Amino acid sequence: MSPVATMTMDDAxxxxxxxxxxxxxxxxxxxxxxxxxxxxxxxxxxxxYTLYPSKGALVAGWLAQRHQVWMTWxxxxxxxxxxxxxxxxxxxxxxxxxxxxxSVFRGCGFINSIAEVxxxxxxxxxxxxxxxxxxxxxxxxxxxxxxxxxxEWLPASLAVLLDGAIVxxxxxGNDEPLTAARSAALQxxxxxxx
Amino acid sequence: MSPVATMTMDDAxxxxxxxxxxxxxxxxxxxxxxxxxxxxxxxxxxxxYTLYPSKGALVAGWLAQRHQVWMTWxxxxxxxxxxxxxxxxxxxxxxxxxxxxxSVFRGCGFINSIAEVxxxxxxxxxxxxxxxxxxxxxxxxxxxxxxxxxxEWLPASLAVLLDGAIVxxxxxGNDEPLTAARSAALQxxxxxxx
DNA sequence: TTGCGATGAGAACGTTCGTTCTCGTATACT
DNA sequence: AGTATACGAGAACGAACGTTCTCATCGCAA
Numbered sequence: 485m486s487p488v489a490t491m492t493m494d495d496a497x498x499x500x501x502x503x504x505x506x507x508x509x510x511x512x513x514x515x516x517x518x519x520x521x522x523x524x525x526x527x528x529x530x531x532x533y534t535l536y537p538s539k540g541a542l543v544a545g546w547l548a549q550r551h552q553v554w555m556t557w558x559x560x561x562x563x564x565x566x567x568x569x570x571x572x573x574x575x576x577x578x579x580x581x582x583x584x585x586x587s588v589f590r591g592c593g594f595i596n597s598i599a600e601v602x603x604x605x606x607x608x609x610x611x612x613x614x615x616x617x618x619x620x621x622x623x624x625x626x627x628x629x630x631x632x633x634x635x636e637w638l639p640a641s642l643a644v645l646l647d648g649a650i651v652x653x654x655x656x657g658n659d660e661p662l663t664a665a666r667s668a669a670l671q672x673x674x675x676x677x678x
Numbered sequence: 679m680s681p682v683a684t685m686t687m688d689d690a691x692x693x694x695x696x697x698x699x700x701x702x703x704x705x706x707x708x709x710x711x712x713x714x715x716x717x718x719x720x721x722x723x724x725x726x727y728t729l730y731p732s733k734g735a736l737v738a739g740w741l742a743q744r745h746q747v748w749m750t751w752x753x754x755x756x757x758x759x760x761x762x763x764x765x766x767x768x769x770x771x772x773x774x775x776x777x778x779x780x781s782v783f784r785g786c787g788f789i790n791s792i793a794e795v796x797x798x799x800x801x802x803x804x805x806x807x808x809x810x811x812x813x814x815x816x817x818x819x820x821x822x823x824x825x826x827x828x829x830e831w832l833p834a835s836l837a838v839l840l841d842g843a844i845v846x847x848x849x850x851g852n853d854e855p856l857t858a859a860r861s862a863a864l865q866x867x868x869x870x871x872x
Numbered sequence: 873t874t875g876c877g878a879t880g881a882g883a884a885c886g887t888t889c890g891t892t893c894t895c896g897t898a899t900a901c902t
Numbered sequence: 903a904g905t906a907t908a909c910g911a912g913a914a915c916g917a918a919c920g921t922t923c924t925c926a927t928c929g930c931a932a
Binding site: 722 | 879880881882
């Protein structure tokens with residue numbers, strides 16, 4: 485049995501991924517060193533490299549975990565807005581609105597990352613594309629739940645509106661693009677016969 | 679009179695900015711060293727640092743020039759599609775379609791850059807936000823030229839669709855998001871009484 | 873021709889980074 | 903208790919980068 489002071493492998497992993505998320509998302513991948521991750525996580529260099537044998541592996545682990553955490557947050561927030569009476573296909577815009585309003589918001593971590601990963605590492609690209617595919621898939625599921633008969637191009641259009649809004653909100657530093665995107669979505673839904 | 683072999687200051691500047699554009703856009707800012715720019719441009723280190731006293735200054739110069747070049751290309755391509763009979767507010771999607779189809783396409787250079795510049799350098803952020811503001815402004819002008827009475831939220835919505843499509847086309851490596859964005863734009867225009 | 877300011881080529885410098893290694897300590901096992 | 907193993911702290915190492923400096927060369931004025 486380990487004494488209290490020592491960290492289990494699982495605790496170390498959680499601490500590392502939490503530190504990586506804080507640092508990579510807020511500063512960007514290139515601006516964060518492995519020593520930064522060690523200092524923030526309180527894990528030794530040895531443990532860090534035992535769990536993630538390279539910075540690229542750590543980035544991959546971070547992206548994979550951020551995907552899970554983000555999707556859980558997103559679907560939960562969307563469901564909450566739906567439960568409050570928002571149309572299922574407008575709820576994603578309100579969920580993103582909560583995120584944009586936070587002080588930590590710095591755009592989509594996956595979009596931000598793709599500019600930084602060279603052409604080499606396909607692992608990262610696959611995780612990033614997989615994230616966007618899963619978001620699109622979830623919106624398509626929301627469309628199926630909808631009362632409207634939804635045309636097949638609509639979910640993809642809504643996903644494009646969401647990403648465009650996230651990107652522009654980060655660039656302009658306000659939520660006007662999200663408002664415009666929501667207005668467009670509302671208008672698109674209005675064209676569908678009930 | 680200078681002999682043919684020597685470069686004028688202007689030639690050097692053009693060569694540097696051309697090299698910077700190739701390298702920064704295709705590989706990302708952090709992955710390109712000043713020596714890379716020197717090698718590609720054929721300009722001496724001395725000249726490079728005389729014209730741009732730091733890498734940050736070079737990045738700023740690159741962003742400013744890319745903004746000019748890109749806007750000129752964009753407005754020209756849009757006008758060409760309008761002249762071919764495309765609706766003024768759909769033409770931007772066809773113009774972007776040409777770009778996405780090229781092998782050099784790697785998303786929006788400005789969106790890609792914002793992830794890489796730290797919180798420090800406001801100069802870069804201002805150029806990037808200014809670029810997006812000018813694109814939005816141009817779409818608003820296209821809307822004014824349109825026969826339709828255009829609601830005020832429409833230009834911003836179209837700009838969001840464009841950026842979302844550019845980002846997703848880069849991530850997925852195909853032009854399906856652009857098709858979806860264009861379909862949405864067409865639908866939005868269809869809701870406007872002529 | 874001679875001397876001088878400007879320039880190119882690229883070495884040099886100091887820093888940072890990713891990764892590995894050393895060493896001292898603590899834990900587990902007999 | 904004694905020994906071997908694992909681990910934390912952080913120094914060390916080699917490479918890469920941004921930036922500056924050296925020195926040889928060149929154009930040009932007198």
